[in-house]
Amino acid sequence: MNSRIARFALSGYRMAGMAAYPFARPYLSYRAAKGKEDKQRRLERFGYSSAERPRGPLVWFHAASVGETLALIPLIREIRKRDIHVLLTTGTVTSADISRTRLGNDVIHQYVPLDIKICINRFLTYWAPDAAITAESEIWPVTMMELERRHIPQIRVNARISDRSFDRWKRYSDFAEALFSKLALVVVQSDVDAERFRDLGSWPVITSGNLKGDTDPPPCDQAQLDIYKREIGNRKTWAAISTFDGEEKAAATVHAAIKSRNGQLTIIVPRHPERADEIEAMLNGMNLKVARRSRNDVITPETDIFLGDSIGEMGLYLRLTELAFVGRSLMAEGGQNPLEPAMLGCAVLSGAHVQNFREAYQKLLRSGAGRIIRDVEMLAKAVHYLLANDNERYKMIDAGGRVIQDMRGALSLTLKALEPYINPLTVSAKLQPRSAVG
Known part of the structure; x- marks a missing residue:
């Protein structure tokens, strides 16, 4: 041409x-x-x-x-x-x-x-x-x-x-x-x-x-955060955020696989909240008990999945956990921004398809703040290991904080x-x- x-x-x-x-x-x-x-x-x-x-x-x-x-x-x-x-x-x-x-x-x-x-x-x-x-x-x-x-x-x-x-x-x-x-x-x-x-x-x-290194952490409603923390109590938590089709089922599969060992609450935050009804139906089909943010459902000891189907509340969801899988990376391609979870004190897991955020992931991986997982089985092992090993999780969290500081x-x-x-x-x-x- x-x-x-x-x-x-x-x-x-x-x-x-x-x-x-x-x-x-x-x-x-x-x-x-x-x-x-x-x-x-x-x-x-x-x-x-x-x-x-x-x-x-x-x-x-x-x-x-x-x-x-x-x-x-x-x-x-x-x-x-x-x-x-x-x-x-x-x-x-x-x-x-x-x-x-x-x-x-x-x-x-x-x-x-x-x-x-x-x-x-x-x-x-x-x-x-x-x-x-x-x-x-x-x-x-x-x-x-x-x-x-x-x-x-x-x-x-x-x-x-x-x-x-x-x-x-x-x-x-x-x-x-x-x-x-x-x-x-x-x-x-x-x-x-x-x-x-x-x-x-x-x-x-x-x-x-990357300008995203200079952004403020996403805010949240402190009163609502306190309510959810009381409801969750001493349960361990992990989050699958910015998920695309197929990744919610992967997170649910991980939850079911390790629930008997950890008794954890799994937080799922889909990239497109309008898919929430479809996601809830899938979770119910797996016999998982779901609480939805959009309905202000109470998180009980029996709740398996907290479905974050609201807009603009990522700061709330990430403050409820110390471990986050970042979606559009396992079943979809391109990746999503991993800096927000690192900024808010989360160890970061991701699939391998993160080419849109290559630079950020390279920094997280080199520092030990992030880990790449290949499939659902590997994700389950990583979530279980990091929930059970506080020292390893804290090392990743501290490394993520240093990466964010260096990127400013x-x-x-x-x-x-x-x-x-x-x-x-x-x-x-x-x-x-x-x-x-x-």
């Missing part, structure tokens, strides 16, 4: 989006019916605003998922200290909830518009951001083309690119370069990511480390890299009359 064909492909993508536009409304209605879209705010996905644009400089941040939203929060707070307005868009209902609970009225939240020219133009014309900062790995061609056309610098922070994505982009290198070269600055998590972004056409590229610093490096774009806006903000956000 040469550059001319790449330009033709980008034009074709844009035209395909326009052709799909009439079908977007029923598609979003279908997603809303399944709980994947906010029914009251669907127009935001078409670029219509539901909030007033404040006077003065404004930076548009976009985070697709919960993990990306959490990673951006410390950076957003630093930008807000400079009196620069922040518009935060997210792609999921869960991410919107995180924005509301963690940032409140300090930012303007909107759902990200569809990557269709008419939607993006409507969005950019209204908000007129002075810079666009996106997190990690999403690429939206029409949005990138429209930002370039309006001379709005587009910056990627906490950037990473998986093995699979890199191989796919390399097969279409001219197309990749036509997009990645539009980024004014890329701040990446690792040297491997830096090399890959440069190969795909980005420049300049700066390595900062990405925020300051990212801010330094952003100075050429943020400093002029800081000066402009000081010259503007004060105006409220939201």
Whole structure:
């Protein structure tokens, strides 16, 4: 594919989006019916605003998922200290909830518009951001083309690119370069990511480390935590968090296999809480007694599984245990963020498929804070061993704390890299009359 064909492909993508536009409304209605879209705010996905644009400089941040939203929060707070307005868009209902609970009225939240020219133009014309900062790995061609056309610098922070994505982009290198070269600055998590972004056409590229190392531990309701701790009493606990289909059954199988030796409570926190009814039915079919967070069920001595089917309460679940298996790694691929459990004093277990978080897992494994397991049998052995051996578990927990401490610093490096774009806006903000956000 040469550059001319790449330009033709980008034009074709844009035209395909326009052709799909009439079908977007029923598609979003279908997603809303399944709980994947906010029914009251669907127009935001078409670029219509539901909030007033404040006077003065404004930076548009976009985070697709919960993990990306959490990673951006410390950076957003630093930008807000400079009196620069922040518009935060997210792609999921869960991410919107995180924005509301963690940032409140300090930012303007909107759902990200569809990557269709008419939607993006409507969005950019209204908000007129002075810079666009996106997190990690999403690429939206029409949005990138429209930002370039309006001379709005587009910056990627906490950037990473998986093995699979890199191989796919390399097969279409001219197309990749036509997009990645539009980024004014890329701040990446690792040297491997830096090399890959440069190969795909980005420049300049700066390595900062992972912003997730600078995030605060996820909060929790202390009163609710105290209630659950009283209900659990002296029982040993372990958690399977951010689980995907098949991993809940694996956790239940582990529970059944070692229950007679440990009498433990197993905490299961699915990545998608809307699957909770299906998961509970599976657990009941295994003759396991389930207490659900969404029903405020009491955890009794007979409870086998505490099903964490709520949004934004990972801090609660992780504070109830000292051992966590991190999902999307045994039955699914890519992995999930292992830093939150390490940050909250948990020994970390994971399946082998963690390529999306390779750098973080390498640090945990080298330090002895984490262990990789190959299958359900190995998971059962590891859970039993670590529940029965306090000293080994505490060694892993202490090592995890050291890893988190060593990883801090990405925020300051990212801010330094952003100075050429943020400093002029800081000066402009000081010259503007004060105006409220939201």
